[in-house]
Amino acid sequence: MSSQSCVEVHTEWGIVSARQAGRNKAKEIGFGNVDQARITTAISELARNIYLYAEKGEICIGEVSEMGGAGVKKGLQITAKDVGPGIDNIREVMADGFTTSGGLGAGLPGVKRLMDHFDIESTSGEGTTITAIKWLR
Amino acid sequence: MRVPILKLHNYLLISVQVELDDQTALQFQEDLLSKIHKEGSTGVVIDLTSVEMIDSFIAKVLGEVVEMSNLMGAKVVLTGIQPAVAITLIDMGIKLEEVPTALDLEQGLEKLQQELEG
Ligand SMILES: Nc1ncnc2c1ncn2[C@@H]1O[C@H](COP(=O)(O)OP(=O)(O)OP(=O)(O)O)[C@@H](O)[C@H]1O
Numbered sequence: 001m002s003s004q005s006c007v008e009v010h011t012e013w014g015i016v017s018a019r020q021a022g023r024n025k026a027k028e029i030g031f032g033n034v035d036q037a038r039i040t041t042a043i044s045e046l047a048r049n050i051y052l053y054a055e056k057g058e059i060c061i062g063e064v065s066e067m068g069g070a071g072v073k074k075g076l077q078i079t080a081k082d083v084g085p086g087i088d089n090i091r092e093v094m095a096d097g098f099t100t101s102g103g104l105g106a107g108l109p110g111v112k113r114l115m116d117h118f119d120i121e122s123t124s125g126e127g128t129t130i131t132a133i134k135w136l137r
Numbered sequence: 138m139r140v141p142i143l144k145l146h147n148y149l150l151i152s153v154q155v156e157l158d159d160q161t162a163l164q165f166q167e168d169l170l171s172k173i174h175k176e177g178s179t180g181v182v183i184d185l186t187s188v189e190m191i192d193s194f195i196a197k198v199l200g201e202v203v204e205m206s207n208l209m210g211a212k213v214v215l216t217g218i219q220p221a222v223a224i225t226l227i228d229m230g231i232k233l234e235e236v237p238t239a240l241d242l243e244q245g246l247e248k249l250q251q252e253l254e255g
């Protein structure tokens with residue numbers, strides 16, 4: 001990864017800073033309006049989850065690239081990391097509508113659909129790391 | 138930060154111009170309901186032209202605002218939802234069900250009038 005910047009999330013303001021950082025990076029990489037909104041929304045969901053369920057953590061945003069059939073692909077990678085309670089049953093939390101906080105339960109399944117790549121690693125009692133990538137088309 | 142609420146006859150007009158952080162969104166919910174109560178408003182137009190992102194939390198607050206306002210006897214129309222925001226909401230699988238929407242404030246007011254008369 002060429003450059004990565006991280007925003008600490010432990011207040012509601014951290015959520016706002018993280019999504020602003022994400023929008024700026026998305027613009028810089030050259031994403032259009034719609035993908036900017038997708039990326040910003042995904043960051044907002046992940047940051048809010050950190051704030052709600054793990055109290056604190058960080059969101060890192062960086063540019064990534066990959067060799068593809070048509071040359072070098074550029075993308076934006078989001079890494080959301082916390083050392084909170086972790087997630088016991090990943091299948092369960094990835095289902096639309098599953099929530100333990102009276103939310104819509106749209107966050108994690110939504111992020112997965114908004115982004116092109118989605119990976120979740122979590123150990124109960126140790127924390128959660130979620131990585132998501134959007135490729136520039 | 139507070140979202141300003143304007144009164145026009147029996148209606149309330151809101152143009153959301155600030156970045157909707159959680160606190161601002163909840164404060165707005167509270168402010169709007171007490172204003173409906175105080176003014177006896179029958180209709181509300183919430184214009185979202187300047188809103189660049191609606192995540193699941195904001196969507197939930199907006200949905201609740203509409204439902205609570207309806208309970209209090211005021212119809213709500215949402216206007217000016219940006220294409221990128223609409224696409225994102227669909228991707229997220231979030232449905233603002235049964236919420237009347239219109240292209241802009243002017244059409245929103247017309248829609249309110251129709252809804253209230255019809
Ligand atoms: N970082 C995390 N650490 C621990 N548990 C988490 C974390 N993120 C999500 N969860 C769990 O996964 C569930 C589903 O998360 P998701 O974001 O999909 O929905 P929600 O936050 O409950 O509601 P919404 O995001 O729609 O407001 C949460 O209710 C919570 O129990």
Ligand SMILES: [Mg+2]
Pocket residue numbers: 045048049103106107108
């Ligand atoms: Mg969530």
